[in-house]
Amino acid sequence: MTRKEDPRTIRTQEMLKNAALTLLNDGLSINQLSVQKVTQTALLNRTTFYLHYQDIEGLIAQLTQEILQELTDKIEALIQVQDIDEKKQLVQLLDYLYTQRHHLLILFQLDQFENHLFQLLKKLIEIRRHNIKSTKKTYVDSQIKTASIVGVIMWWLKNGLHLSSDYIAEQIHLMYKA
Incomplete structure (x- = not known):
């Protein structure tokens, strides 16, 4: 019970x-x-x-965990959606990140946030690319793509909010059209 x-x-x-x-x-x-x-x-x-x-670190840990869980849930939900194309999926993710930007900018101070975002986006990329068979080339390819997308997203949230989520999604989509 x-x-x-x-x-x-x-x-x-x-x-x-x-x-x-x-x-x-x-x-x-x-x-x-x-x-x-x-x-x-x-x-x-x-x-x-x-x-x-117990202390301020306990409060920050709980707050961080809740924000990361919400981000995880959102990206996991996007991973499950199969009836929209990658660009629309990316726009939805960017729109969500934009609405949560104040909390996310705080989390940028923590190393674990960038790593968590990296792992979530890597999973999204690999599932969307159907990388079932993992080779050294596909591993490096997904690592590089993920790192650059995380970098673009972090730059956008810190410095580029004058650009729309549609524009950023289009630029990312153009970089990785394949």
């Missing part, structure tokens, strides 16, 4: 996570976050924080 979580616990954790995100969006780096800053922003006390998290 699974235990239902108390709505007050969920609400308090959301307040703490939102406070951390607010501080990060306001320009603090992850290293500058503190329990005191988060609780002041959330209008909660430190004791409440420690009822839910």
Whole structure:
């Protein structure tokens, strides 16, 4: 029997996570976050924080895990869609990334984010390319394609938001038309 979580616990954790995100969006780096800053922003006390998290790293770990899981779910859903072409699939992914850009830009501070995005996109590329038989050439090919797509996406989210997701998808599609 699974235990239902108390709505007050969920609400308090959301307040703490939102406070951390607010501080990060306001320009603090992850290293500058503190329990005191988060609780002041959330209008909660430190004791409440420690009822839910062991330390600030615990809060960041949970927040990171939730954002990465949401990203994973979105890309996994796109992998399953077979009735749209690759370009439309890429546009949908870019549109999603655009809407989540504030959270993702925060995660760019963490090494694990880029690696996670790389693994998800590599899986998407390999499935879409039907790379069932893996050879040294196809391995390198998918690695290079994935690395360049991750690089383009990260550049776009950091510096190129004046360009539409359609435009970026078209440029990526043109690079890898084969």
